[in-house]
Amino acid sequence: MAERAARRCCLGWDFSTQQVKVVAVDAELSVFYEDSVHFDRDLVEFGTQGGVHVHKDGLTVTSPVLMWVQALDIILEKMKASGFDFSQVLALSGAGQQHGSVYWKTGAGQVLTRLSPDLPLREQLQACFSISDCPVWMDSSTAAQCRQLEAAVGGARALSRLTGSRAYERFTGNQIAKIYQQNPEAYSHTERISLVSSFAASLFLGSYSPVDYSDGSGMNLLQIQDKVWSQACLGACAPRLEEKLGRPVPSCSVVGAISSYFVQRYGFPPGCKVVAFTGDNPASLAGMRLEEGDIAVSLGTSDTLFLWLQDPTPALEGHIFCNPVDPQHYMALLCFKNGSLLREKIRDESASGSWSEFSKALQSTEMGNGGNLGFYFDVMEITPEIIGRHRFSAENHEVSAFPRDVEIRAVIEGQFMAKKIHAEALGYRVMPKTKILATGGASHNRDMLQVLADVFGAPVYVIDTANSACVGSAYRAFHGLAAGTDVPFAEIVKLAPNPRLVATPTPGASQVYEALLQRYAMLEQRLLSQTRGPPE
């Protein structure tokens, strides 16, 4: 305990879909403290499943904002009870699930500046939100607003060139437009709109934190080249939006010092700096110290795949975001909605709810699954837009079921083949020096990572914690401390532990998957044309 007490550190937070997590990283970049609060398990009174409420229409998906506030109260109390020495925290930063939005009621800014250290945050912020259930990234109820936004700027391609993505239902501009159209009164009583990331930063700051460029890129509102809000997009979404959003800032900005609430209640030093919070995927990119040619695969609630890019070419599929650690560069991101929650369902249906049974099925079946392959989209997928479970025999006949072990391999092979195919559509190619860096809760599963190595034909590495968004946030806090001196991020993290090799491609894998990938792509097109009709 004495040693821990003397350890100067930065904190990295992650307000993700299912939980709030924190890590403490010392000056040698070692992680020496990790904690989390899980919404479904630890905050049962909010009645979420997977951290969210899916509404009756099946499209609207929200999370209670006070659940996030209370989760922060709980995790800080846990840290205090464990003897964590807050006085050693030099700076903190954090991440949030992307796209979700928080609506602060008129007057809330005043409340934030006057928090009493004697009471938990939840009690004091109870009446501070004009919308109590925040739209989150799983929401897909804004198709009409997406079409309106695209029409306003000259079409999907024009919007993508401007903001890095065509209109996506979960992107914040479209969510704000829906709230303005359906609940104009709540909108007019809103003085500030935050992303989940900038909301969390605001709690620590005791005042409104700006949105950073990287997470701001997931709103369909920011001009990613010029780094300013697009007036055309703002105007198409809602009136007086610019003043409610505040000015976006570079991701490595120090946005202020921690509020006196945290100094007095927990013992943070008054000079502890708050570095702009960003999206969980951008924070993971920082945590994994991605290098050119590498590809990161995050297997969390959503599955995402991301790359570091110098010269982006925004397209109709995938997203381009401003890079969180280098303001001149960009990152590309693909998001797959049917990630861990789908795998959990298959585990429950076909492996008696046990990850080790699930792994045994992967071990006992062969690469290529005897030609059987499947598409498993219990909720409307983002990449590609298909819903339903579709299984195909080796002869490309649709079948209604697979034996249990075949089903498990079909899910995992199908998910990873989709990732490879859609990454290649963005121009990505596996090169001899390519590393796949895996993170997220499911990266604990080595048998799944073996399938990932086999499908991609590249080695898979992990960092010592699956919480790369938290670790990346702590690294970004160190970078923020040094940012005044223009030190590049790579210099700050050069002492960080190297990723560990956990899987290499099995001999013969490339022959098996070359043919299977072609079939998967062909069947995906078949399913798409069944839903959309043939291409024009």
Ligand SMILES: Nc1ncnc2c1ncn2[C@@H]1O[C@H](COP(=O)(O)OP(=O)(O)O)[C@@H](O)[C@H]1O
């Ligand atoms: N051994 C395992 N095998 C496969 N998936 C796992 C395993 N352990 C945890 N997971 C998955 O990890 C998910 C949580 O991942 P995490 O990255 O923490 O999510 P988020 O950051 O979105 O809250 C769980 O939903 C669970 O399905």
Ligand SMILES: O=C(CO)[C@@H](O)[C@H](O)COP(=O)(O)O
């Ligand atoms: O929508 C996206 C990315 O565009 C998601 O990746 C969210 O950012 C949620 O992240 P997790 O909670 O699954 O990590």
